[in-house]
Amino acid sequence: MKQTYSINLSGLIFNIDDDAYFELKRYLEQIENHFANEDEGHEIMTDIEARIAELLQERMKGAKQVVAMKDIQEIMGILGDPEEIGEQENGSGGKKKMKFGPSGYRRIYRDPDNRILGGVCSGMGAYWQIEPWIFRVIFLIAIIGFVGPIIYLILWIVIPEARTAAQKLEMKGEPVNISNIGKTVKEEFQNVKDRMNL
Secondary structure, eight states, rough: OEEEEEHHHHHEEEEEHHHHHHHHHHHHHHHHHHTTSSSSHHHHHHHHHHHHHHHHHHHHOOOOEEEEEHHHHHHHHHHOOGHHHHHHHTTOOOOOOOOTTTSSOOOOOSSSSSSSSHHHHHHHHHTTTTHHHHHHHHHHHHHHTOOOHHEEEEEEEEBBBBSHHHHHHHHHHHSSSHHHHHHHHHHHHHHHHHHHHH
């Protein structure tokens, strides 16, 4: 018989057995210690916890009700080891975790950072690795036939906006690991600082 804990990750409640709980707690503490001196540390931790919650939610399908040690180890394998973050950023060798989301493919989102109207064209551009202006021209040409605005509005409603760092990485097809989440949040903070200094 194992003891279980009830935890709240990013607003979602999970039941987790005791050894998995202590492993997850240790892992999150390592990540938090790594980003403790960063101005963006809290936001990075929030995005990492949201990604862990998303991965746990995918594993809690069917009759499965308790997070096990195997689940935590798989998630740690996807996100990477906090001790390797410095090595990856400096490019000094070290093994890199090149795993994408659980589905193994890109996801399409609206891109809020490079949008002109709703971010549909920039999101489609990031997804297919094509310059967004090409999609913008296509929609402008389609406006002549009055089909463009209707299609654009439907896509705006159907395609979700990339809000978290993990979603922005998935949109671009980059590995969703601790290092990349940290870089993305830092870049967003720098962009905000640059805009405020103008």
